[in-house]
Amino acid sequence: MPEKIIESCNIKRLEILDEKGNIDESLMPPLSDEQIKKMYELLVLSRAFDRRALNLQREGRLGTYASILGQEASQIGSAFALEKSDWIFPSFREMGVYITMGYPLHMMYQYWSGDERGVKGPDGLNIFPVCVPVGTQIPHAVGAAMGVKYKKDKKAVIAYFGDGGTSEGDFHEGMNFAGVFKLPVVFICQNNHWAISVPREKQTASKTFAQKAFAYGFEGLQVDGNDIFAVYRATKAAVDRAKNGDGPTFIECVTYRMSDHTTSDDALRYRPKEEVEAWKAKDPILRLKLFLEKKGLWNEKYQKEIDEKSKAVIDEAVKMEEKIERPSPKDMFEFTYEKMTQRQMRQIKDA
């Protein structure tokens, strides 16, 4: 008997907006000029938020911080496709998602200054706290999606992680669950090419990350992660699929971590400067600006306005954050269990 091909896998890559600001009209998602300007303003605000965070850290006013520089389109483009009622399970490098969902800026600075109350989040916004151990938030997203499915709610659950996260066991177990139970979950993998010092090539021998989904029985696609329209379009389709009961989707956003891993890292130790330089031309904000300019939606005055507005919003957030009083040591005890234990009640007297 001859051997037969019983299965084969084709991986699509989606690109809409190129580096010069030109779009593929046939793929352009239906977004109004106002929505596109809103996207641009969120990109600008996120970058300004990020830059301020780095400055505050250098001044000793913030703790270790993980910059999102270069990844703004992957984060804002995907979050722009979500509704407030959707559930989001971020990693530790998702500030653009938080900002897009309307998370209070001062609370993000509060968290990164070392105060848990900053990730408590406002009521009505289902963004789970920053997850530090890589990839371990994936099972939570899967479980929440099991809850959504069980309760027959019309919501999507989004898990964010990076290329490094796909090497973790929880990625495999979570993806497998999602496929087996056909869950309303969207996996957004920001392939930023570097997991601290380990390059993407050493993370997997697969040609793409997107193809991993194929083995779990659902669709995976690759998008240009610096192209906000491609990220938005792919996420919107995946979220709709989840809400219609058609199961999970995996989206690989190919982007680049322009910054160090965190403020405690020095990327010059392990990656070539030329590589970083080459990615500057692919900047996600620059290309949307060029697009807007071509459409007559951008000029210097508009840029100045939104820069000033971002600065004002950030100044206000920093001011608010710095006015917050230190948490009480009693907080540590109060939130371990619903009720304090016999021993904690004795220990708290020494706190």
Place this chain on the structure above:
Amino acid sequence: MPKLTMVQAINLALKEEMRRDKNVVLLGEDVGKDGGVFRITEGLIDEFGAERVMDTPLAESVIAGSAIGMALYGLKPVAEIQFMGFIYPAFDQIFSHASRIRSRSRGRFTCPMVVRAPYGAGIKAPELHSESTEAFFCHMPGIKVVVPSSPYNAKGLLISSIRDPDPVIFLEASRLYRSIKEEVPEGEYSIPLGKARIVQEGKAVTILAWGAMLHRTLQAIEDVDAEVIDLMTLSPLDEETILKSVKKTGRVVIVHEAAKTCGFGAELSATIAEDAMLHLKAPIMRVAGFDVVMPLPKLEDFYIPTVARIKKAIEEAMKY
């Protein structure tokens, strides 16, 4: 009142809680059609369907991790880990997340879930089917650790664990599953978590035990006027009951089947030494598993504390 085994009592607790609250769901390996390898969940899939009794892929980390996600979303998941020796892949989820979510989010998100697992030796099983590593979980703030010792308290404690607002590790001595029967009422009753039970009062020596070791202890006391305490909840610990008893008797014997070094007996000894030292008439005695790798069945009877070893420790304590 019907006499039930621990298997039947736990099954009854699950069934009644699932009837009471449709947010209670079960998940784990083989818990559906097969009813679990120990038949704890037998018949539940027929009454509640595969949506609520979920056979999962073999993936302990995401069994625990998805239970966390379900709990966050408002369900009350009860996850089964097939044997305690297989719980280690789920450690990260339990330690890094289940235990910390309330604190991390300062009360915004909570994690009311139960992870059930059979533990302990005595059923002649393969390697890693006889683990008794409860102390790992007792070390982590934010987790509760419950170990029932009988069908009656298994049902009551499981009901409390399911209704508890915090994550609970519920450890069932596999050796007790079918070896004892006890009257177990149908319907509502619960036994509070965090409270130890005085099994018998006495004045000469306090004996602390839990799970399967409680029964071995009761065989060892003979005519000693021992006060036997079944801890039932290891974390949070009912220090009050223990210290009150120790202050009365002045002697303590702790019995557990986990290895001695850093076993939960170490915490109990330290607590007693810190808070009741001046009431002690004798050194604190620990009867525990040896500091060796838990052996396969041919040697397991040598590993688990025997009645003779417990007796010897009681006699030692009584010499003072």
